[in-house]
Amino acid sequence: MSLLEATDLTKHFPVRRGVLGRQVGLVRAVDSISFAIEAGQTLGLVGESGCGKTTTSRLILRVEAPTDGVIRFEGSALDGFDRDGLRRYRRSVQAVFQDPYASLDPRMRVGAIVGEPLVINERPSASALRERVSALLELVSLPARSRDLFPHEFSGGQRQRIAIARALALSPKLVVLDEPVSALDVSIRAQILNLLRDLQRRFGVSYLFISHDLAAVAHMSHTIAVMYLGKIVELGAAAEVARRPKHPYTQALFSAALPLRPGGGSDEIILAGEVPSPLDPPSGCRFHPRCPYAMERCARDEPLLLPESGRLVACHLYPGA
Amino acid sequence: MTAPVIEVRDLQTRLVTRWGTIRAVDGVSFSVAEGETLGLVGESGSGKSMTCLSILRLAPRPAARILGGSVLLDGEELLTKSEREMQRIRGKKVAMILQDPMSSLNPVFSVGMQVREPLALHRGLSGRPLTERAIELLASVGIASAATRLGAFPHQLSGGMRQRVVGAMAIAAPPRLLIADEPTTSLDLTIQAQYLRLLKDLQMRHRLAMIFVTHNLGIVAKICDRVAVMYAGRIVEAGPVAAIFGAPAHPYTRLLLESVPRLGETTEWLTAIEGQPPDLAALPPGCAFAPRCPQAMDRCRADAPPEFVAGPAQTSRCWLQAPP
Numbered sequence: 001m002s003l004l005e006a007t008d009l010t011k012h013f014p015v016r017r018g019v020l021g022r023q024v025g026l027v028r029a030v031d032s033i034s035f036a037i038e039a040g041q042t043l044g045l046v047g048e049s050g051c052g053k054t055t056t057s058r059l060i061l062r063v064e065a066p067t068d069g070v071i072r073f074e075g076s077a078l079d080g081f082d083r084d085g086l087r088r089y090r091r092s093v094q095a096v097f098q099d100p101y102a103s104l105d106p107r108m109r110v111g112a113i114v115g116e117p118l119v120i121n122e123r124p125s126a127s128a129l130r131e132r133v134s135a136l137l138e139l140v141s142l143p144a145r146s147r148d149l150f151p152h153e154f155s156g157g158q159r160q161r162i163a164i165a166r167a168l169a170l171s172p173k174l175v176v177l178d179e180p181v182s183a184l185d186v187s188i189r190a191q192i193l194n195l196l197r198d199l200q201r202r203f204g205v206s207y208l209f210i211s212h213d214l215a216a217v218a219h220m221s222h223t224i225a226v227m228y229l230g231k232i233v234e235l236g237a238a239a240e241v242a243r244r245p246k247h248p249y250t251q252a253l254f255s256a257a258l259p260l261r262p263g264g265g266s267d268e269i270i271l272a273g274e275v276p277s278p279l280d281p282p283s284g285c286r287f288h289p290r291c292p293y294a295m296e297r298c299a300r301d302e303p304l305l306l307p308e309s310g311r312l313v314a315c316h317l318y319p320g321a
Numbered sequence: 322m323t324a325p326v327i328e329v330r331d332l333q334t335r336l337v338t339r340w341g342t343i344r345a346v347d348g349v350s351f352s353v354a355e356g357e358t359l360g361l362v363g364e365s366g367s368g369k370s371m372t373c374l375s376i377l378r379l380a381p382r383p384a385a386r387i388l389g390g391s392v393l394l395d396g397e398e399l400l401t402k403s404e405r406e407m408q409r410i411r412g413k414k415v416a417m418i419l420q421d422p423m424s425s426l427n428p429v430f431s432v433g434m435q436v437r438e439p440l441a442l443h444r445g446l447s448g449r450p451l452t453e454r455a456i457e458l459l460a461s462v463g464i465a466s467a468a469t470r471l472g473a474f475p476h477q478l479s480g481g482m483r484q485r486v487v488g489a490m491a492i493a494a495p496p497r498l499l500i501a502d503e504p505t506t507s508l509d510l511t512i513q514a515q516y517l518r519l520l521k522d523l524q525m526r527h528r529l530a531m532i533f534v535t536h537n538l539g540i541v542a543k544i545c546d547r548v549a550v551m552y553a554g555r556i557v558e559a560g561p562v563a564a565i566f567g568a569p570a571h572p573y574t575r576l577l578l579e580s581v582p583r584l585g586e587t588t589e590w591l592t593a594i595e596g597q598p599p600d601l602a603a604l605p606p607g608c609a610f611a612p613r614c615p616q617a618m619d620r621c622r623a624d625a626p627p628e629f630v631a632g633p634a635q636t637s638r639c640w641l642q643a644p645p
Contacts, residue, residue, distance in 0.1 A: 048509035155597045185364040185598055186536050187613075190580035190591035197590070212510060219582035219591070243585050256514035257584055258539020262562045270518060271511045274479055 001075050002036035003173060003206050004060065009033050009069035011055050015279065025279050029055040031230040032069065034305075035223075037174060040204040044221030044238060046214060046253070048275055051227040053210045057176045060208060061095055062086065074173075091121055094167040098179035100159030104151040110137075110162055111147030117169040136165040140195060157188035161195070168199065174206045181216060193220060214257040218242035226250045229278055229286040236311020246313045249287045285316065293317055324396065325352035326497050326530035327376070327415075332390035334368075334375045337383075340602035345371040345385065347554035353498070353530040353547075360541035360562070361534045362577075363551035364598055369534045372551075373500045377415055378407050395497060413443040416491035420503040422483035425490070426475040432459070432486050433471030439493035462489045463519055481512035488519065495527040502534040517544055538581060542566060547634075550574050553599045553609035560635030570631035571639045573610045608639070616641060 010032050015025040030052040037043045045053045058064045060071065062078065071078045073089055081089055094117075097103045104113055115133045118124055124132065134144050140161040151159055160180060167175050177196065181189040193216065199205060211217050217224060221238040226247065234247040245251045252269040271290045276282055282289050288298035298316055308318040334346035346368045353359045361369045374380040376392050378399065392399040394414060402410070411417075419425055426435060436455045440446050446454055452471070459467035462485040475483055484504060491499060501520060505513040521544055524531050533545055541548050541562060549559040550573065558571040569575040579592035596613040599605075605612055611621040620640050629642035 048511065157597060186538075187364060187577060187580060187594040187598065190582075190593040191595075193582070194590055194593050214510070215582040215584045218584055219588070239587065253510055254584065256510045258537065259542050261566050262542045268514065270514050274481055274512060275509070 002072075003039040003074060004037040005072040006036070006056075006060075007034050007070045007072070009056070009059060009071065010067045011052075011059055011064060012067045027278050028230045028281060029278060030059065030066075033225075033227070033230075033232045034069075035225050035232065035235060037206050037208060038222070039173070039206055040200065041222040042200065042207040042209050042220050044217035044224040045208060045210045045227060046212065046217050046224060047227035048212065048253075050229070050275055050278055052230040052278075053227055054178060055230075056227075057095070057178055057208060057210055060174075061093060061176055062090065091117075091170045092173045093176065094170065094172040094174075095176040095178065096160070096163045096167050096180050099183050100151075100156055100163050101183075103163055104159060106151055108150075109147065110142075110149055110151065110154075113151070113162060114147070114165045114169060117166060121170055132169070136169055139168065139199070140165045155188075156184050157191060160184060160192055164192075164195065164199070168203075168205075171203070172205060174208065176208045176210070178210045179212070180209075182211065182213065189216070196220065214242070214254060226253065229275065229281050231286060231314065232305060232312075233287065233314045234311065235305065240309075240311055244309070246308055246311065246318065247287075247315050248291050248293050248317070252292075285314070323354055325354050325393075326395060327532070328352040328391075328393040329372070329376065330391040330393075332372065332375055332392065333388040334371055334380055335386050335388055336371070337386070338602065343601045344554045344604075345380075345601070346375055349390075349551075349554075349556055351549050351556065351559065353532060355497075355530055356524065356528045357547070358524065358531040358533055358545045360545035360548040361532055361551065362536065362538065362541055362548055364536055366553075366598060366601060367551040368554040369551050370502055371554075373417070373502055373532060373534060376500070377411055377417065378402075378404075379411075412439055412496070413494045414496050415498045415500065416494065416496040417500045417502065418484070418487050418491050418504045420506050422480065422487045422507075423475060425487045426483060428475055430474075431471065432473050432475065432478070436471075436486065436489055436493070439490050443494040458489045458493060459486070461492075462486070462523070463515070464489075481508055481516065484508060484516060485519065488516075488523065492523050492527060492529075495529070497530060498532070499524065499529045500532045500534070503536070505540070506535075506537075520544070538566075538578060550577070553601060553604060555609070555638060556636075557610065557639070558631070558635070558637045560632065564632055564635050568632065570635060570637035570642055571610075572614050572616050572641070576615075 009030055011030040013027040013029055014023045017024045047053050059066050111133050114136050115129050118129060118132055133147055137146055142161055181192050209217060209220050218238050224238045224241040225232050226234040228249050234241060234250045245254050252271045255269045273290050284300045285298045285303050288294040303314045303316050305312045305314040330350050332346050332349045336343040336345045349372050363369045371380060375387055436458055437451055440451055440454050456467045459470060464470055464485055505516050508516060545562050548562050548565050549556045552573050558574045569578055576594045580594055582591060594613055599609050607623050608621045608626055611617040626638045626640045628636045628638050631637040631642045
């Protein structure tokens with residue numbers, strides 16, 4: 001059984017206009033996607049802005065309720081949870097966000113920030129709390145005296161360590177990492193990625209790793225899901241998807257990833273145009289207006305996510321195994 | 322070898338802050354020839370943007386002061402020019418593209434007005450020829466149906482389109498030197514690929530000298546001819562891109578290259594650079610990188626290393642390269 005399983009997950013946002021709030025459109029932010037996160041593993045979610053990565057993470061964090069579809073956590077559907085069940089779920093699923101300058105309260109001391117989830121959920125004694133906070137700070141390699149300092153006294157990388165310590169306070173089973181290193185200096189990113197990997201090894205925590213840095217996603221993930229305009233277009237083992245992408249969009253995306261050597265990554269596919277508005281997505285395959293291989297039926301029929309060379313691909317180029 | 326378009330020699334820019342005077346740019350020297358691209362690489366606070374602003378004499382005043390050095394544009398000293406003279410140089414001879422296109426575009430003027438402005442100012446066009454040239458310019462940066470876009474306002478365009486408009490304004494003159502300060506950081510991957518190709522294309526067409534400021538080594542590998550790596554206000558290593566990526570001399574450059582995950586290569590752990598970025602207000606004596614450097618020697622903590630030759634056209638500020 002997977003730790004978390006999403007089936008036909010859908011989130012539509014109505015667009016309303018005028019004083020009567022008449023609905024004039026529908027943003028299909030996430031449109032019937034299915035995926036699973038295994039215990040102790042990382043699912044990488046990649047795609048450009050507006051593809052639905054963040055909406056997906058908000059659905060998992062239960063900040064938004066899905067329009068349709070089911071999320072199952074350890075086998076039971078989130079919709080069926082009562083207050084207590086939801087409370088337990090929220091303890092098990094934590095998040096680390098992109099900007100550690102925005103996600104930490106500037107007026108709280110680090111000890112209080114890291115200890116807050118414990119205080120709310122477990123009401124430990126003062127001495128037990130001190131001990132737990134010290135252990136958490138040590139886990140992320142921050143000196144014990146950090147507890148008495150304020151977030152502004154730390155650099156970006158150290159702040160992200162504080163955010164990670166806080167996320168781990170309640171021993172979660174899943175941590176949503178939404179662009180966790182994008183705001184950090186290049187020389188600090190490797191430290192944080194190594195720390196996250198080390199914590200996964202030690203505690204068997206699962207990650208949903210969201211990033212536009214493809215190399216970082218490929219490095220961190222066991223499975224990669226590529227999203228385009230609210231749809232998963234390719235889903236499979238990280239090494240396979242990164243090395244031999246099958247969907248034309250994945251191919252373009254990975255070819256647009258920058259080389260690390262001069263002359264590297266020469267077979268570049270430059271896509272024409274921009275991502276269309278999710279308010280009015282193209283018919284058939286949503287990628288067809290930009291696809292170099294688009295055929296007649298691509299504008300007509302929406303391709304299904306079907307097995308192809310050991311992963312799932314939604315593209316008419318592959319006649320569905 | 323043609324004469325360089327821009328030659329910066331021993332540039333010194335200080336920032337007066339609450340925490341003391343910061344050496345934001347400390348003895349930076351480089352040159353860029355016609356049609357050449359120099360990548361200026363470094364982390365936030367390394368002085369790369371401050372170097373570019375100093376060239377244009379746009380470093381924030383009164384905090385910033387250029388204390389010394391020389392900036393030669395086609396052999397003319399810019400540091401001694403009057404503000405009036407500088408205004409004629411900015412945009413006409415040296416243009417700049419910034420990270421956020423909205424910091425270059427005025428939200429209350431149409432795209433047409435904003436593209437016409439540099440054309441009228443620097444090329445003295447007016448009337449019909451002005452509008453025609455503006456349409457040509459927008460078309461040349463890949464904006465479809467440019468004529469109808471003249472009436473659009475910046476908020477009606479996507480991020481990629483806005484950055485194209487900024488690109489059109491930058492090459493209106495056309496300038497001799499184009500400074501691009503992280504122009505693709507706010508763009509999506511596939512749009513970034515489009516924009517980098519456009520910049521290279523514009524550069525070739527106008528034989529521009531280009532300084533490309535970035536923290537992304539991938540972009541440097543892709544579009545730059547030479548690279549200068551900055552750390553704490555100094556260029557710690559400089560040379561041809563192939564040489565630096567193939568055989569980095571300075572430990573900082575080497576670790577930076579090793580710390581980035583590579584697509585298609587599976588590694589268990591990344592090479593991490595220990596420690597935190599330097600506090601510019603309290604730099605250590607000696608080499609600024611020494612506290613984080615795995616190869617630091619006693620000498621590194623005592624004396625700042627001068628520039629050593631590390632290879633053909635490659636220099637490094639590291640005692641490891643000191644001749645025996």
